[in-house]
Amino acid sequence: MLVSLEWLKDYVSTKGLAPEELAEKITRSGIEVDAVIDRASGMDKIVVGYVVSKEKHPEADKLNICQVDVGEEVPQQIICGAPNVDAGQKVIVARPGAHLPGGIKIKKAKLRGHESNGMICSLQELGIEGKVVPKAYAEGIYVLPADAEVGADALALLGLRDTVLELGLTPNRSDALSMLGVAYEVGAILSEEVKYPEIAYSTSSDKAEDLLKLRVEDLQANPMYVAKVVKNVKIAESPMWLQHRLMAAGVRPHNNVVDVTNYILMEYGQPLHAFDYDSLATGEIVVRKATEGEKITTLDDQERTLKASDLVITNGKEPVAIAGVMGGANSEVTASTTTVVIESAYFDGLTVRQTSRNLGLRSDASARFEKGVDPNRVVPAAERAAALLAELAGGEVLEGTCIVDELDKTPARVVVSPDFINERLGMKISLEDMLSILERLKFGVEAANGLLIIDAPTRRQDIKIEEDIVEEIARLYGYDEIPMTLPEGANQVGQLTAYQANRRVVRNFMEGAGLYQAVTYSLTSEALSQRFALKAEPVTRLLMPMSEERSTLRQSLIPHLIEAAAYNVARKADSVALYEVGSVFLGQTAEGLPFEEEHVAAVLTGKWLDHAWQGEKKEVDFFVLKGIIEGVIGKLGLTERMTFVKAEVAGLHPGRTASILLDGEQVGIIGGLHPAEQKAWGVKDTYVMEMNLVALLQANASEAPLGYKPVPRFPAMSRDIALVMNRATTAGEVVTVIRSAGVKLLKDIKVFDVYEGEKMEAGKKSVAFSLTYFDPERTLTDEEVVAAHNKVLKAIATIEGTEVR
Incomplete structure (x- = not known):
């Protein structure tokens, strides 16, 4: 928000404070001032000039030799290259010795053999951004009004002897998106009263209701709509004071009607829109929801396709504006407009936000409606606009x-005790000081039975709960006045829960195994939300997604990990190993919200390097990833309770996929991507896994992760x-059969x-196992190992079609 201090002084006294001092006070009260901008900084010797004559430069087609009266005895010769310079104009002249923004100093010079004693300036050369300069002067010099005094200070005439404060507003302070809102803030800080602009105009004998009929079909989306009708307007440039106030606020002037609506937007924070009455044709305004696929061409000449959830303003037949977002080209105010309808309304913020996102169209109006406008300014803003159109466009305001x-305009009421406020602040503020602060903020307040009964002004839609009142009192009392208090009581050393400690073990192991941690979006598309999920549950969609790709909460970590791997492969990474510990969202609770469950997942693609220094790179395969899983399981002490069972999962290779079971219950999957999936994602051999981390860590509920074990004192014996x-x-x-033999x-x-x-015989295969026998308390004898091994062989003999080679 850009705040011109000269404009601000129309509404509240700044007590003669220097801009920097005022900015410091505003910042200390909770609204950060990002910059203090002196608009005339460093500029001098810039005056009003009168172009007496103009002739072409004999040596340059694009230059003109101008004789310019700058208030001295004789006109000064100035060479100008602007295409719109002409005799009889009042212009901005930088005299020799003048300083301009960017370190430019004007000197007498010769251009193609002819002397030039200064420069005729454009607004951009005075430091005004090109995007806010009126289009008529965007490519040339700025022409001043004919009544400008020759030789006068041009900077003062242009309103540049001014300081602008750039406010960095937080989303909750939408009340400060207006000059009056900032005036209330400054008034509270300095204990000054706010003066509203005077609204006065005479009305014609014609009645607005005879020319315009109004109907609102969706009162939830549009509970309040106000229209004023002004006839006999004359479209022209706005007066200089209005243009330059708009430019100081970062708004480009257009014509007097459009400029008035923008001026009220910046003054009241209430968006307005002006319709050409004759283009409405039907003499009717109907506010309704759009029909699916309905089209409108907006003021930026873009055709928009509407959804059934979008609110539109129509003439009873077709849309003429998208409510709260942008007007339609078919009802635009033009040079031939004579009768104007001024719209001032209260549109539901959620509806406006959804429409804005659907269309990818955001405006100053939509930004304010989304945050909420003051319902008690809807009518005054329309009245103020009507008064200005009568004054600046010669219009006649129709009666009524x-x-x-x-619209419910009841202010939010908050009841809080002074003790609650002081406890939260850790200090003692007197009741009198609290009442004074709230009254300076223009809150309605009454003290009764040890409580403060507070009615927040409707412009402050961020005030809802007791803590909001605490904040208001603290920031106006002064955060720097809150005493520093050291914490009291015994210190308690923090520690991780068993779950947190074991989760850290999992992360450390994955990184130690060579995988990089990834953090991917929890939001995905509906098509991907259930892909590779351990169990498919009803999906949870966002009410107002920003895009279809981020519309649904995920039920698996795998899709976005594959996406991340594919992104890196596309950028010539020959090997990618990623893991993620994150939440998936399953089913719904009684409150309609999903269950949140933490999982761990990984993706491997490309080459894999064994960790011996002389190891050779090889392609990743199923067993590399399975080994990593077994390492994790081993760290958690769950090896004997975990098994892998062949499985089929959509999107994974049917011959390289397994379910991971804990005590017979599925807790994860592992597998290679199906060739068709690999082609779709743009990767080659890729292996993925995902496990329910909650189930794993609850199965190992020890208070701390497993520590290091001592080196065995006795040897182990192996049999192949x-x-x-x-x-x-x-x-x-x-x-599984071997372990079921119970060989300790x-x-x-x-x-x-x-x-x-x-x-090998058809249908057969040979598998070699290495079995390790060990007792941590003693050395085993050959007889003990033979006896144990025979039990294993006996168990194996029960497997159909299996024999020892």
């Missing part, structure tokens, strides 16, 4: 106002065994070879 008003088995029998099934001395089982070559 067309209005639909079903090769089995010929049916190809349909998995190694995991064999391991058996500590580890590993598969170290699989053979399915020509020497």
